[in-house]
Amino acid sequence: MPVRSRIIGVGSYLPTKILTNHDLEREVDTSDEWILDRTGIRERRIASEEEATSDLAFNAAKEALKGAGIKPEDLDFIIVATVTPDMLFPSSACLVQQRLGVKGIFAFDISAACSGFIYAISVADQYIRSGIHRTGLVIGADTFSRVVDWTDRNTCVLFGDGAGAVVLQADYNGRGIISTHLYSDGTLWDFLYIPGGGSRIPPGEEMVKKRLQYVKMRGNETFKVAVNTMSEAIGEALKSNGLTSADIKLFIPHQANLRIIQAVGKRLNIPMERFKINLDRYGNTSAASIPIALYEAVMEGEIKEDDYILLEAFGGGLTWGSALIRW
Ligand code: ACO
Numbered sequence: 117m118p119v120r121s122r123i124i125g126v127g128s129y130l131p132t133k134i135l136t137n138h139d140l141e142r143e144v145d146t147s148d149e150w151i152l153d154r155t156g157i158r159e160r161r162i163a164s165e166e167e168a169t170s171d172l173a174f175n176a177a178k179e180a181l182k183g184a185g186i187k188p189e190d191l192d193f194i195i196v197a198t199v200t201p202d203m204l205f206p207s208s209a210c211l212v213q214q215r216l217g218v219k220g221i222f223a224f225d226i227s228a229a230c231s232g233f234i235y236a237i238s239v240a241d242q243y244i245r246s247g248i249h250r251t252g253l254v255i256g257a258d259t260f261s262r263v264v265d266w267t268d269r270n271t272c273v274l275f276g277d278g279a280g281a282v283v284l285q286a287d288y289n290g291r292g293i294i295s296t297h298l299y300s301d302g303t304l305w306d307f308l309y310i311p312g313g314g315s316r317i318p319p320g321e322e323m324v325k326k327r328l329q330y331v332k333m334r335g336n337e338t339f340k341v342a343v344n345t346m347s348e349a350i351g352e353a354l355k356s357n358g359l360t361s362a363d364i365k366l367f368i369p370h371q372a373n374l375r376i377i378q379a380v381g382k383r384l385n386i387p388m389e390r391f392k393i394n395l396d397r398y399g400n401t402s403a404a405s406i407p408i409a410l411y412e413a414v415m416e417g418e419i420k421e422d423d424y425i426l427l428e429a430f431g432g433g434l435t436w437g438s439a440l441i442r443w
Contacts, residue, residue, distance in 0.1 A: 117288045117289060117290050118245075118288075119244065119245055119247065119286050119287070119288060120244075120245070120286075120287050120288075120290065120291065120292030120293060120294070120442075121237075121240060121241045121244040121245065121252075121284040121285070121286065121287070121292045121293045122284065122285055122286075122287035122291050122292035122293075123282045123283070123284060123292070123410075123441065123443075124183075124184040124185075124186075124283050124284070124285045124287075125179075125180040125181060125182070125183035125184025125185070125186070125282065125283040126179075126180055126183055126280070126281070126282050126407070126410060126411045126414050126415075127175075127176040127177060127178065127179025127180030127181070127182070127183060127280070127281040127282075127411060128176050128179065128278070128279065128280045128281070128404075128407065128408045128411040128412070129172050129173075129175035129176040129179070129278065129279045129280075130161045130277075130278045130279075130398065130408070131161045131162055131163045131164060131167060131172070131277050131278070132161070132164075133161060133162045133163075133164060134159050134160075134161060134162075135159060135160055135161070135162050135276075136148075136158065136159040137151045137152065137157070137158060137159065137273070140272070140273055143266060143272070144266070144267065144268070144269040144272060144273075145269055146269045146273055151273045154373075154375065155273070155274060155373045155374060155375070155395075155399075156373065156374025156375065156393075156395055156396055157273065157274065157373075157374075157395055157396060157399045157400075158396045158397065159396075159397060159398075159399075160275065160276025160277075160397075160398055160399030160401075161276050161277050161278055161398055161401075162261045162276070162277055163259050163261060163262075163277040167259070167277075168202040168259060168262075169196075169198050169200050169201055169202055169208050169257045169258060169259045169279075170196075170201075170202045170208040170211035170212050170215070170257075172257045172259065172277065172278060172279035172404070173196055173198070173208055173212050173255045173257035173279045173281070174211075174212050174215040174216070175279065176255055176257065176279035176280055176281035176404075176407070177194075177212055177216065177253055177255055177281045178216075179281070180253065180255075180281035180282055180283050181216075181253070181283060183283075184283035184285070186251065186283060186285075188216040188217060188218040189218055190251055191216075191218060191221055191251055191252065191253050191283075192221055192243070192249035192250055192251050192252055193221055193222050193223065193240070193243065193249055193252045193253070194209045194212055194213050194216075194221065194222075194223040194224075194252070194253045194254075194255070195209060195223070195224060195225075195226060195236045195239060195240055195252065195253070195254050195255070196208045196209040196212060196223075196224075196225050196226070196236070196255045196256075196257060197225070197226045197227075197228065197232025197233045197235060197236040197254070197255065197256045197257070197403040198225055198226075198227070198232060198256070198257050198258050198402075198403055199227055199228075199229050199232065199258060199310075199402065199403070199432065200258045200259045200260060200262060200263055200402070201225055204313075204314075207223065207224050207225035208225055208257065209223035209224050209225050209255075210223050210224075212253075212255065226239065228300075228403075228431060228432075228433060228435040229308065229402060229403070229431030229432030229433055229435060230370050230372065230400065230402045230403060230405065230429055230430060230431025230432065230435075231298075231370070231403075231429040231430060231431040231433065231435035231436055231437050232256055232258075232402070232403030232431070233254070233256035233280070233403050233404070233405075233406045233407050233427075233429065234296065234298065234406065234427060234428075234429045234437040234438065234439050235298055235435065235437065236254045236255075236256065236403075237254050237282070237284065237293065237296065237439055238296035238298055238437070238439065240252040240254050240284050241284070241293045241296060244284060244285070244286050247286075250285060250286045251283065251284070251285045251286070252283070252284045252285075253281065253282075253283055253284075254281065254282050254283075254284060254407075255279060255280070255281040255407070256279065256280050256281075256402075256403035256404045256405070256406060256407045256408075257278070257279035257280075257403060257404050258277065258278070258279075258401060258402035258403050258404050259277045260275035260276065260277060260331070260400070260401070260402055261275065261276070261277050263310055263329070263330060263331050264330060264331050265327055265330035265331065268330070270333065270335055271330075271331050271332075271333050271335075273399075274372070274373075274399060274400050275331075275399055275400050275401070275402070276398045276399035276400065276401050277401065277404075278398055278401035278404040278405075278408050279404045279407075279408075280404045280405075280406070280407025280408040280409075280410065280411050281407060282407060282410070290442065291421070291422065291442050291443065292441065292442065293439060293440070293441050294357060294424075294440040294441065294442055295353060295356060295357055295438075295439070295440045296437065296438065296439045296440075297349060297352050297353055297356070297437055297438050298435070298436075298437040299345070299349070299435070299436050299437055300433045300434065300435040300436070301433070301434050302433065302434075304341065304433075304434040305432075305433065305434070306332075306334070307333065307334045307337055307338045307341065307432070307434055308331070308332070308333045308334070308338055308431070308432035308434070309331075309332055309432060310328075310329065310330065310331055310332070311328040311332060312326075312328030312329045313328075313329050338434075339373065339375075339376060341430070341434060342372065342373075342376045342430045343376055343379040343380055343383070345430045345434070345436040346369060346370075346376065346380045346428050346429075346430055346436065347380050347383045347384055348436075349428045349429075349430075349436050349437055349438040350367070350380070350384060350386075350426060350428050350438060351384065352438070353426055353428070353438040353439075353440045354426075357440055359424065359440075361384060361385070361386045361390075363424055364390065364424050364425065364426045365390075365418075365419060365420075365423035365424055365425055365443075366390060366391075366392055366413055366418055366419055366423070366425045366426075367386065367390055367391045367392065367425070367426050367428065368391075368392045368406055368409050368410055368413065368425060368426070368427045368428075369391055369392070369406075369427075369428050369429070370400075370405050370406055370428065370429035370430060370431065371393070371394060371395035371398065371399075371400060371401070371405040371406075371409060372395070372400045372405075372430075373395070373400075374393065374395060374396075377391050377393065392409045392410075392412070392413050392418070393409075394408065394409050394412055402431065403431075405429075406427050406429055410425075410427070413425075419443050420443065421443060422442060422443065423442070423443045424440065424441070424442055424443075425440075425441050425443060426438060426439070426440050426441075427439040427440075427441070
């Protein structure tokens with residue numbers, strides 16, 4: 117059997133503070149009815165003042181390591197997918213490494229917005245399949261509450277904070293990541309972005325005055341591209357592995373908007389019960405959304421040994437992709 121990267125532990129962390137749609141009604145001109153109807157979201161989690169992305173990531177990582185039954189010293193590398201790192205540098209992965217107290221391994225962040233987790237496990241998979249490394253920790257973590265404009269009803273109702281983690285290890289029994297497919301289209305970069313705070317518009321008075329440190333989104337256009345790209349990503353993953361949607365036990369899509377997932381299901385003729393959904397409770401947690409949903413599916417016994425599951429995401433960049441896993 118060829119070497120594959122198998123998920124041997126899962127973890128998640130969600131901040132305790134809950135922000136409901138009714139809470140948001142008091143902040144911006146919106147309603148529980150509008151948010152629920154247009155997105156499927158009821159509430160989301162908000163990090164405490166003391167918590168930053170590496171704290172969420174660390175908590176998810178601890179649980180994944182425990183579930184895997186391994187120690188931090190057993191890791192060969194740490195990858196964190198995030199677009200809301202604690203600082204521009206060092207990477208949040210290095211901060212997690214410090215918290216785990218493990219030296220002599222490498223750690224880095226990946227920036228692919230909501231597709232970040234798929235990108236990160238794809239990179240991790242290459243290290244493991246090639247035989248260069250045996251065991252890696254991959255985390256998706258984002259704290260969008262720090263980068264959304266809480267006066268902009270078009271975006272602030274959509275996002276939440278959280279982290280999810282997996283431990284991947286070389287396995288020779290045919291289980292693990294079967295394939296990953298990654299895509300991006302940089303011509304659509306301005307569908308979803310944060311203009312300020314980088315080298316183009318550095319932090320300063322002008323940035324703050326124009327509120328350029330916050331997420332900007334062309335929601336309607338993003339919605340349409342999301343439906344197309346997620347459908348294509350699923351189709352491509354199935355085709356290249358000679359499978360049909362009937363072979364997949366559970367689809368775990370990026371949790372941005374229920375209507376996007378419904379449209380994908382309709383287009384591909386996949387019933388909604390086959391999609392894992394938790395966005396009603398957490399909103400869009402960006403790179404964390406897929407590993408959190410995976411964690412819940414595992415804990416709720418929705419996935420059994422040898423089942424095929426298909427993860428699919430899209431996000432800023434624009435980026436999109438899939439990961440087919442035999443559990
Ligand atoms: N409450 C009440 N009304 C609102 C709100 C709100 N929170 N937000 C927008 N509206 C209004 C708009 O102003 C507009 O009013 P108008 O007709 O008077 O101009 C009306 O509702 C309709 O707005 P649309 O944008 O057409 O609403 P739509 O049905 O497209 O839903 C939404 C908007 C939810 C943003 C949808 O387009 C969407 O989900 N897009 C995808 C976004 C996404 O997934 N982003 C994350 C990408 S992943 C990543 O990388 C982070």
